[in-house]
Amino acid sequence: MAFKNGRLKCPHCRCFRVRTIEKRYYCLKCRKKFSLYSNSWLKHIKLPLEGFAALLECWLEGASVADASNHLKLSRPTVYRYYRLFRLNIVKSADFKPRNSIQVDEAYFGRFKKQANYYHGRMTYRVQDKTCVFGMICPETKQLFTRVVQAKPGATIKQIIREQVSTAITVYSDKSYYYKYLDKTHRHYAMSHDYGFEYSQYIEACWSWMKRKLFKQYHHFTRKYASEYVQELTWRFNTRKDVKNPLDYLTKLT
Numbered sequence: 001m002a003f004k005n006g007r008l009k010c011p012h013c014r015c016f017r018v019r020t021i022e023k024r025y026y027c028l029k030c031r032k033k034f035s036l037y038s039n040s041w042l043k044h045i046k047l048p049l050e051g052f053a054a055l056l057e058c059w060l061e062g063a064s065v066a067d068a069s070n071h072l073k074l075s076r077p078t079v080y081r082y083y084r085l086f087r088l089n090i091v092k093s094a095d096f097k098p099r100n101s102i103q104v105d106e107a108y109f110g111r112f113k114k115q116a117n118y119y120h121g122r123m124t125y126r127v128q129d130k131t132c133v134f135g136m137i138c139p140e141t142k143q144l145f146t147r148v149v150q151a152k153p154g155a156t157i158k159q160i161i162r163e164q165v166s167t168a169i170t171v172y173s174d175k176s177y178y179y180k181y182l183d184k185t186h187r188h189y190a191m192s193h194d195y196g197f198e199y200s201q202y203i204e205a206c207w208s209w210m211k212r213k214l215f216k217q218y219h220h221f222t223r224k225y226a227s228e229y230v231q232e233l234t235w236r237f238n239t240r241k242d243v244k245n246p247l248d249y250l251t252k253l254t
């Protein structure tokens with residue numbers, strides 16, 4: 001796979017005049033040495049390829065960091081680093097293409113609620129150290145779109161909706177003030193989740209699915225890496241019914 005059309009290219013000068021030297025490669029033009037993976041996203045890996053493929057399969061299956069490190073005899077920082085490599089190179093976000101209607105909502109991800117017993121039963125609880133994630137899903141195409149929202153959620157959320165969704169699409173939301181004045185551009189129905197259950201069930205199911213996956217694999221994430229993790233969870237949701245073969249992802253060597 002690294003030999004495209006039977007030829008290996010020098011990553012430094014793109015020259016094809018390459019010779020083998022002690023299991024590595026040597027460019028005749030720029031005289032630099034390089035390895036087999038130098039043209040791909042595997043270029044800095046230090047694991048042997050068997051262990052690497054096993055770790056990739058663990059990640060695709062959603063195995064937790066602790067499980068992967070126990071089974072493959074790797075340290076936890078190593079597993080974290082390789083999981084991040086996979087997240088940055090394998091996860092792809094597609095364009096959002098809804099049909100007829102979408103359901104929108106926001107959720108708070110990140111750290112798990114501390115002092116849960118103390119706050120249990122209260123109407124409000126602290127969400128300062130959590131990350132606000134805005135999501136929308138089309139019930140017909142079953143495609144999820146998410147975005148991490150930092151400051152001023154209302155303005156940002158409305159801007160995202162106006163950019164991503166055409167005005168022919170009906171938008172169902174809850175009665176939060178984040179969605180106020182959305183009816184100026186879209187056909188918009190705001191109803192409480194208690195009464196309009198069928199207009200919010202898909203997006204609520206997504207939140208529950210994503211939070212469960214996050215808890216099982218990573219337990220939590222910090223605000224610094226929030227958008228990476230949310231992108232990964234969205235990708236996992238959208239491709240959850242596909243058959244995932246680790247070799248397919250190794251072939252995408254660009």
Ligand SMILES: [Zn+2]
Nearest residue numbers: 010013027030
């Ligand atoms: Zn060269």
